[in-house]
Amino acid sequence: MKKYEFSKIEKRWQTEWKKTGIYEPSLKSTKTAKRKPFYNLMMFPYPSAEGLHVGNMYAFVGSDIYGRFKRMGGYDVFEPIGLDGFGIHSENYAIKVGTHPLKQSKVSEKRFYKQLEMIGNGFAWNEHLETYDPEYYRWTQWVFIAMWKRGLAYRKKQAVNWCPSCKTVLADEQVVGGACERCSSVVIKKELEQWSFRITRYADRLLKNLDHIDWSERVKIAQRNWIGKSEGAEINFKIANSEHVLKVFTTRPDTLFGATYMVVAPEHEIISKLKSQISNYSEVEKYVKISKEKSEEERVENKEKTGIELKGIKAINPANKKEIPIFAADYVLSGYGTGAIMAVPAHDERDFDFAKKFKLPIVVVISDGKTVEPLTEAYIGDGELINSGPLNGLSVEDAKKKITNYVGGTFTTQFRLRDWIVSRQRYWSPPIPMMYCEACARVGKGEQKEMPGWYAEKEKNLPVLLPMVKEFRPKGKDESPLASVKSFYKVGCPVCGGGARRETDVSDTFLDSAWYFLRYPSVQDRKSAWNNEITKKWLPVHMYIGGAEHSVLHLLYSRFITMVFKDAGLIDFEEPFTRFRAHGLLIKEGAKMSKSKGNVVNPDEYIKRFGADTLRTNLMFLAPFEQGGDFRDAGIVGVARFIERVWRLGQTVIEHKNKKPTCERAIHKAIKKVTEDIESLQYNTAISALMICLNEIENKEVSVAEFQMFLQLLAPFAPHMTEELWFGLGNKKSIHISEWPVYDPKKIVEENFVLVVQINGKVRATIEVPRGISENDAKKIAMSQDGIKKMINGIEIKKIIFVPNRLINLVI
């Protein structure tokens, strides 16, 4: 009997597959109607660490199994691979190991691709892409310009998140709990001029489409929360003895009669506008300065509210015409709504805290009839209007409409989502392809009225190459290292011919990955970002698998970019991923695998010891794919035994070549279960079904045809071993392009079943009886059982519940 030499077998088939190109789809030819295209995508990795750990492998293998299943299901499957190697994470890694990112990227590339090949995935290697390849980022820059041309990219001075350790600006989405998502340093606020994308313009659509796309529910919920839509009203409050008004946004206009003071954000323009009327201006100024310097974390951490009254000015409550004080306080955010609120302490927790501290009046205007004054906490529930003049007795809903119209307010919608800040003051990213000419700016020339002096690089001049800079480390001067490379930033103005300056900031890594799925099928196309014909055939992506940690970053940005291109008429779909599933996280001893924790499991050792097929199958057998779980090697021997047993059975089948079917029921049952389970990504139960099947067929002289079907079912999990046996059985074409078996329902039906006899819902006996037995016959057989007879013993049977082909329950 031939020994199972997995390392030889695996290496041989990996080479053979590459040679025969069975994983290369026909990307171009539109007339190959025979096999329908299926774009099976897995989030590409960023090669920041020493290599892929077993957690990464878990995700890749899970995606590959689905792709292989679809390929055998008759689809022309496109499963590309690449590296998200541009960006801060790769740059930081290069700094850590003391080399240049350009050099490091070549090393990482080799290592990653080798590892990805060893695991045996069916990648279309011809279409690989790397985000740091000028042939790729040339089009990333083109995407930036496309945004600019449509008025969706703008540069503005604003308060931004700054990571003092990474020495760069971060997008809102990259700040986690007031800290940098990358290095966990506390993020501070800085006033800087930055490029942003107007993602807020698409907020409504990004939200609405979530209702009809087939995505993991938890990711949709995360996006909904992030976009954060609230419906409310904008209401103007007049400032007494002044022409000025203070506009607020509120979701509770019904509580207007309870608004006993107002609060503006420290950054609010009213403070400087009414400077001369504010009697304590110097104190106010001090407070504003302090709160601006506070980090996001400090503002939040300090639950104790701070603030200062703007003395000398008062606002008029438009509902009851009473004069109320105005405060500046940093619990009101400048970036949300109008940056000013009407404070209703009786019905808002934050206003309540503030009112208590500053001894401000609390007027209850909503009551559920049980209200006891004075309140000990804000009442935010539903009820009936009181103390509200003409609104008294109305419901909250009715009052909202009535009062808003009465005071001349407008109903509006607010989103939590902010624009996406894309400038980064780092090195290892695509330069932003823009130029600025001061002379043009002075006379108001430029490509866009709002931003005189700015020009985009001409398309034919792309890419704007990232120059080789030895001192690439961030200097922390609010600018990229490119700002000290004169040969890079000194350019001629494309319009007046004078001296212009190139933008020296680079773009966010998430821009690289926001459109890569469009590039993959068109990688060979050097003339455009994507080829229309190919894109029409292959996109949108049919199945996308990746980590849930990208819910509000990559996945939201990709949807945004896709919508923009749809509106520009450049593509004909507006959602990039038809189906998205988040894989679970593979953890180690309860903690996420990470280099810093030192709990990373290297897959290479396991491949060496057990082979890729065993590792793949073990990873998928551990836990449900969408749930993830704890990686232990305790169970891997069980899977290794299983694979070995299949191999040995295979040798016997090859020897005997039995033709007579002996295991039809077991095989067809397995076909049904495995097919259904793979389709719903329940790989663990699919494998268990294969184990059950093997237990049954192992000692039954299974026929060649039956065993081949078994191999096909196992092929997505253990592609090398099954291929070896497949050819051993005399097949001439790869098992991976063979046709997935179909089960015959007639062959699954059993003649008998085990009838469960219950008394009062408790199992008292089990009897094997023929399928389709009638209620009456079942009753007779049940009653004839000794144990049952004894228990009934003359007691009246009140009711009989009979579930055909399952059970009979006697109620006494």
Place this chain on the structure above:
RNA sequence: GCCCAGAUGGCGGAACGGUAUACGCGCAACACUUAAAAUGUUGUGACCCAACGGUCUUGUGGGUUCGAAUCCCACUCUGGGCACCA
């Protein structure tokens, strides 16, 4: 604080409202072996019993039902997301 997911043997985990604990690990006994490993066979939720058999058991407490791990209500714990968003 709000939203989401989850809690099942010694462990990872299975179970359209219908035999809870499939499959695998581990453990035990046996076979093979001079011996061990490997492999194979059998057993393996807890408690009571000499045995036949019985009782209990899916985080906790209630409810609906002939019947609940599964549906409903309340609570505890764990993981994840959001968080001064008016």
